[in-house]
Amino acid sequence: MDELVVSTDVYVPPEEAYEFLLDFPRYERYSEYLDRVSRTHGDGGAGTRYALRFAWWKLTYTAHSEVTDVDPPNRIDWRVRRDIRAHGSWRIEPLDELPADAPDDAAAGSRVTFEVRFDAESADASAVSLPPLVSFGWVLDKVTDLITEEAERVVRRAVSDLEGRERDVTLVVRESADAL
Structure with missing residues (x-):
């Protein structure tokens, strides 16, 4: 199972960060490769698809x-839910104190962590229509390489939107690939 964890500090209270991250359809604004997010079932909470x-x-x-x-x-x-074994979470933890480089108008802060665990080998090749002479293995290799870069981009863009301003964002990134 491969794992990717990206975390950073945001200068909003945990409740505000949580509500922001719960809005999955918003994510299409942050990813270069995500065209559309549609809610197909539920109200945004557990069980929402x-x-x-x-x-x-x-x-x-x-x-x-x-x-x-x-x-x-x-x-x-x-x-x-199908085509690949993958799961993850957003974790939000309050910061006990704001770091010295926090903006002067920041009243609260949170550590936001995005985690994803996936088994690339579990991907169902029939879920993707491939051009002639392109192997599914080649696609998996290329997409796996893009995952870290894209996760970092998504977190940076989300922080900017969440805080209402662009700033340098320090990310802590951890990757691992373990055999099942």
């Missing part, structure tokens, strides 16, 4: 995900 349409190169793919658990304002858990 989404169709996330990705496009990269000559490929399109719709991931069907589900919010599996919520613990306001601390955690949002999700999973991909």
Whole structure:
């Protein structure tokens, strides 16, 4: 199972960060490869399902995900329902004190962490229509390489939107690839 964890500090209270992150359809604004997010069932809480349409190169793919658990304002858990074994979460933790480089008008802060665990080998090749002479293995290798870069981009853009201003964002990134 591969794992990717990206975290950073945001200068809003945990409740505000949580409500912001619970709005999955907003994510299409942050990703270069996410064309559309549609809620297909539910009200945004546990049990809510989404169709996330990705496009990269000559490929399109719709991931069907589900919010599996919520613990306001601390955690949002999700999973991909088919085609690949993948699950993850957003974790939000209050900062005990603001760092010295926090903006002067920041009254509160949160550590926001995005985690995803996935088994690339579990991907269902029939879920993606490939051009002639393109192997599914080649696509997996390329997409796996893009995951970290895209996760970092999404977190940076979300922080800017959440705080209402652009700033340098320090990310802590941890990647691991373990055998099942």
